[in-house]
Amino acid sequence: MMKTPTEKGHVASLYYRNTHLQVVTIVVLLVAGISAIKNLPRLEDPRITQRNATILTFLPGASASRVEALINEKIEVALEEISEIKDIESTARSGVSSIQVSLEDDITRHTNEAVFSKIRSRLQNVQSELPEGATIPFLDDERGAVSYSLLIGLQWQGDGDGQLNLLQRIALDVKDHMRRVPNTELVRIFGDVHEEIIVTPDQAELAELGLAVEDIAHIVKQADSKVSAGQIRGDHHDLPIEVAGALDSLERVGAIPVKANTSGSTLRLGDIADIRHGYRNPPDQIGLKDQKRTIYVAVRAEEKVRLDTWNDHATRVLDQLRKEYSGRIHMEPIFVQSTYTEARLTDLSNNLVAGACIVILVVFLTMGWKSSLIVGSALPLSAAGALFSLSFFDQGIHQMSIFGMIIALGLLIDSAIVMTDEVRKRIRSGASRLDAMESSVRHLFVPLLASTFTTVLGFMPIFLLPGNAGDFVSPIAISVVMALCISFFLAVTVIPALAAKFTNPHDDKRALPWWRIGLPKPKFVDDFHAFSVAAIKKPYLFAALSLVPTVLGFALMPTMSMEFFPAGDRNMFEIQLWTSSENAIDRTEKIIAEIDDEIRELDGVTKSYWLAGASVPAVYYNQVPSQDKNSAYAQAVVVTDSPRRAVQLIAEAQNLINDRFPEVKAVVKSFSQGPPAAAPVAYRIMGPDLHQLRILGEQVRAVMHESPDIVHTRASIEGGEGKLWLNANETEAALVGLDLRDIATQFQANLEGFTGGSILEDVEELPIRVRLPREQRQTISQALDLPLKLSSSAGWVPANALGSLTLRPESGTVTRFNGQRVNTIYGYIVPDAKAVSVSSRIMKQIRMHVSIPEGYMIDVAGDSEEQEEAVGNLAIFAPILFVMMAATLILAFRSAALASIVGLVGLSSVGLGMLSLKIAGYPLGFNPLIGSIGLAGVAINDTIVVLAAIISNEKAKFGHGAAIIEETYGCGRHVLSTTATTIGGLIPLLLLSGGSFWPPLAVVIAGGIGFSLILAMFFTPLCYQIYANWRYGTRSRGARVEVPA
Structure with a gap:
């Protein structure tokens, strides 16, 4: 018969008796971690699943209206029956049909190819319905939210454009060589010329x-x-024929x-015509760098590869090519993602190590050196196991998985601290080492399991979050959850065995230096103890007062500025430029050459590169190409000497272009974090008539320009060309x-x-x-x-x-959204503005000043729409996870009332996290939201431990106030230790990380946990006293509230 955790012979005793088992477990975990470090993919950001594809069809000479009617509408109808498609957004321009397809959020990297196959099949079926002269619809399913790993620029070194045909041939040769580099996923050429x-x-x-x-x-x-001229088919041989x-x-x-x-x-x-080599003119795209025509070769590595190793191989191949073509061809790597990946991972790894050192230091100060070594051993072992587990979830080592480790730092040793402290107390109370270990595990197994499970459930909405936002942030939860599960296993096996072996039973009976047993408790602890004893006589009053910070945090939420994700921390920014729709691409090239001259003169700019006619090759994970064969469009990436300088130059570059090139519409902006969006602020106006849509669009744009936060606006349907x-x-x-x-x-x-x-x-x-x-x-x-x-x-x-x-x-452009004509209005904001707040304010003004006729409607798009979808996806799993968390707590305490106390603490901690965010002055974005969800699961751990201690004492269980306070403060050392370690693990992120991505999330968790100390050590015993007064009535009222001598 199997033994339960409450029986003798618990598995922990095996680890105490069998040293070999301890050593093997430790070695296996460490080897697994080392193997993961060496073999897991190393990327800068998690790869967002390809849920977007573009369908390109060309009908030379056709107007936008004809392209809409003859191509877009027919393809849209063919695709509407595919249930996995979420949105279809089409753009019809003169001779060009571009249809963007977005798949449902529950489509994964394992199922998206099947959907793309369905789309290809439908396109083949609809091909016969397209007009004569239309090209075969091309499905480009490689335009995902993912950066290229290497961008190579090729230039003619002599005067002028040189031999573009030769440059094109060399670019094709470079493409072939790069395609042969192992683990290369995609190679594309931009700014190329088509030889004819x-x-x-x-x-x-x-x-x-x-x-x-x-x-x-x-x-x-x-x-x-x-062409084939047939075959001669004889009795013994077949011979093909071709006309010479x-x-x-x-x-x-x-x-x-x-x-x-x-x-x-x-x-x-030859007698009547000139015949020569040339290239298609005008070209579809023109690349420009340093005022010279440039062809770009963009290379993307596979997701499951160490980017640094791949880059070393690709660099060797490139060096050989540079030697081969040295002379008149200049070939250089313009963008190397591995450089940014190594810098980002090194920075976060340093934060991880610094956080770990702070955590160990806190344990050393509160529990002494020996306990700090025992407890601290859980850190590398749990981290090693969590790293190894990433491969089971198709994850690699990137900024999100490492940040998950940083969040987990303080949580990993919570159970180890509690278990070590309990074993140490029992041994010093006279119990044998084995009995102390087994009784500690029996006493704490269920509370620690409950606290671990509820913490895991707290992170599960992030873990299970679907869609692009889920792909981006779920690795945080994966790291935390796996580390917590491994740390719980260690806390009930290896850690109690080590604590039992190395605790001296006589330490408590003699005076020892602080570094052996930890610092003595400060005087304010006794003062607060006395205050708690007095407060428990009026539990309703003081419980209500202790919730004031929580209520204040929730009350201040509407006053916070809101955003989806903050700007990226990169030493580069981008420029998007729209010229007059009638402009030839040669005219666009001259304009960007003039602008580039001005941009490169700005202090701090190290280089810039442009592409006219199409979107520039993606050098950041959420850049999704959206422009094709648009001669009036150009895009640039500007590189500076530091991320701080890039932020400073955005406004300067924007003002420069506005002042000196008023004939163009240019948007200078930083790269943003999170899922891709065409513009931070956007609105969709849907209706049947193009003229009316254009009028409504102009009215909306007029309202938008009244906001000081708006730099430029753009409409998908503008004045005719x-x-x-x-x-x-x-x-x-x-x-x-x-x-x-x-x-x-x-x-x-x-x-x-x-x-x-x-x-x-x-x-x-x-x-x-x-x-x-x-x-x-x-x-x-x-x-x-x-x-x-x-x-x-x-x-x-x-x-x-x-x-x-x-x-x-x-009409130069006709756009549609899910089968309806739409005029999408895009708004671009100043660097410090928060998109969601700006969008909300402008929408109120639109509803006041713009009259929407019957048959038309206006919806919010941009960051606001993305955030609404992401928050909605977070809420999908909330009901079932809430029920599971409640059931776990009820089963652990065998009391719905005690489970309610824990739930109230979790909810209250969210308010405390919001209060921390407001005090720190950060906006309320998606990161703080997911941080508050994890915070609710973390903050209840100490409350669970305190309640477990209270109900284990007979007098405290039945409402004896003094006993309740004594049991609460008996948990004080490890409650303080776990709180301090959780905060300590996040301190490096708060002080050293810089940027605006991680600090808001760290503030919510660290601040919420810090304030939640009040909930665990003050609010919880007061709530229990209220519960005991109600539950046990007479016995509770008869108990005298006093401090034992």
Whole structure:
């Protein structure tokens, strides 16, 4: 029959009797910890599960309205039936469809690929419904909230742009080499050029030959024999056939016959056209660094890898490439994430070690050197076991898991302190070592199990939190929970055995120096003891008074500024820039070059790099690319000499751009912590009519600009952009054999060109593009002079003979959210403003000053929406966890009333944490919220120990006031020790960490625990006295309240 914890022969006695078992347990835990340190992935931040994907489809020449109707709406309908999709947000621009898909929060890294496969299947099905000329929808599921591990910049070292084609080839070679580095997950090129063979025919020659651009493209395509010509299939062998003469060089392209005359001579393509290597112009993206055209190669390591080890390998490969291409190509690592990872982990590890030293020092001062060694042994053993356990949860060593260890520092030894103190007291009271150990374990097993379990339950909402916020903060709870479980195991096995072996039974009978038994209790303890004895005579009054700080903390919460997550502590910031929507990318490049000149002159800026036309490669974990083929957009990352300087420069850079470049809309901001958001403040206006949405958007923006906290605003649907319309006379066009589609096709060919055939150079396939020279198609008048080939004859007619061009505004962008048209208004705030508070204040003003018509609605987005979702997810598990915590306490004490006292203490501690936050002057963000949840689970531990001591004394149990106070203060040493160690473990974070991410959370926990000492040592005995008066009535009232002699 199995023995319960209350029977003799408890497992702890095995550890006392069997030294080998003790040693093996210690060695196994230490080896497991060392193995984890060497093998676990080392990252700067936890990897957020990929729940976002972008679907890109292109329809050249189509307006935003056509893209919305012909592409976006059809794809949205196809995806609506996938239940795992949470939100679908689409953007239609001229020729571009971009659809962002967000998956439900309960999708994990193990299930997201199955959902993406469903999406791909639906896209294949809807492809046949898309208009002619639309590209195949491309699902990009690699745009997660994750930073690249290495960003390499390639530049031509000579004057000008140099040979961009050569630079592109080298970038592709670098990409291939980086892809072969072990444990590389993704390699992408940004700012690249797309090589082409450019065939530029002479317009006069074409007119004389009666050929159009598309005719030349067709001729080139037909001359390319890189297609199968079948096989000869015999009885004994099969032989494939291919027609010789595939296009493989510029000379071969030039030799393509265009037309043969009656004399037998042949006119070849090289006779009427210029043929050369080139690249697609205008390009989709332009990279710029130090005023030079730059191509970026971005490399991402796998999640389950030590980033420092991977980076060493990647750096060796890069060094070899730099030697190979030294000379005219400059190749440098622009961003190395491993540098930031090592600095962050070193900083937090130093805080962890400093906290551990403070914890051991506190135990030494309160319990003496021998007890401090026994208790302190729980720290490395629990931490080692917790580190090893991270691998079972697919976690690595990063700032969140280490911070979890820091929070757990003081908690890890709470049980060890209580157990060691109890064993020591019993041995000094005359019990044998074995009896003292076994009786201590029997007495404390259930209370310690209950306190550990309730603390674990306190952190479980964070542990189980789904979604992006959960991916980010749950590793904190994982570290705490696993460390607590291991520390409880040690507290009832190894620790009591060590305490029994090394406690001297005669120490209490002789005068010993403080360093042997701890510092004597200070005089204020006796004074407070006397006050408690007096207070317990009026328990209702003093219990109410002891709750005043709690009530004050809750009352002050509405006065605190609110945010979701604070800014990141990085020596860099970003610039997002929007120019006029009609701007060509070359114009955007000139603007960013001018701005970059000014930015690099700022004191403290070490480097900056830009990307025009798309989002810059992510160098921070929550940067999610959102811009594609947008010639009016550019983004930059600016690196400074320190994080402090980066914060100081944000406002300076913002003012500089506002003053000197008023024609652009620029946002300078720091990188933010937490899940990604497009803007800190945002509102969605939904409704059917684009014009009305635009008007409402302008009204909302006007209200937003009245706030001093708003720097810039931007609307997803703004004023129309210019578009040229050819007013062709359909009747006259028909007379010459042209229809409107023929006219559009020839305009497309003349202006953008047609591709036909390709050349293989090594492993690169270069398309052949045929189009007119740029100098013949740059202006409106040149466009009207373009010749249109008549289908009825070999003649030509200028475009202006069939109609005129008219410039009219048109919606440049149409956005939708979950099937409805939406105008999303984005607001960007000054550096010190708190987004959630700003959003709340502005929303009140919007409701007062903006009239929303019937059929339209406005919702909050941005950080406020993200916080609301995260808090809602936290609350999902609250009911069941509350019931489990209550059941644990009721079973432990066999009393619902005592469980209620513990629950009241836990709730009150949250108010004390809020009071601490207010005193420290920090805003109320998501970090303090999750800290307060953990605080509630931690603060009740001392109350559980105090109540266990009270009910173990017969007189105290039945309401004898003096006995209640004596039992309470009998727990004083380890209550003070556990409180001091919990606070001490967090002191380095409060004093040394800097930044604004960790201190608010540490303040809530440390301050709440410190104030909760009042709840454990004063409020709890008063509540028990009230309970005893009610429960035991006569016996309680007959008990005299006095201090025993």
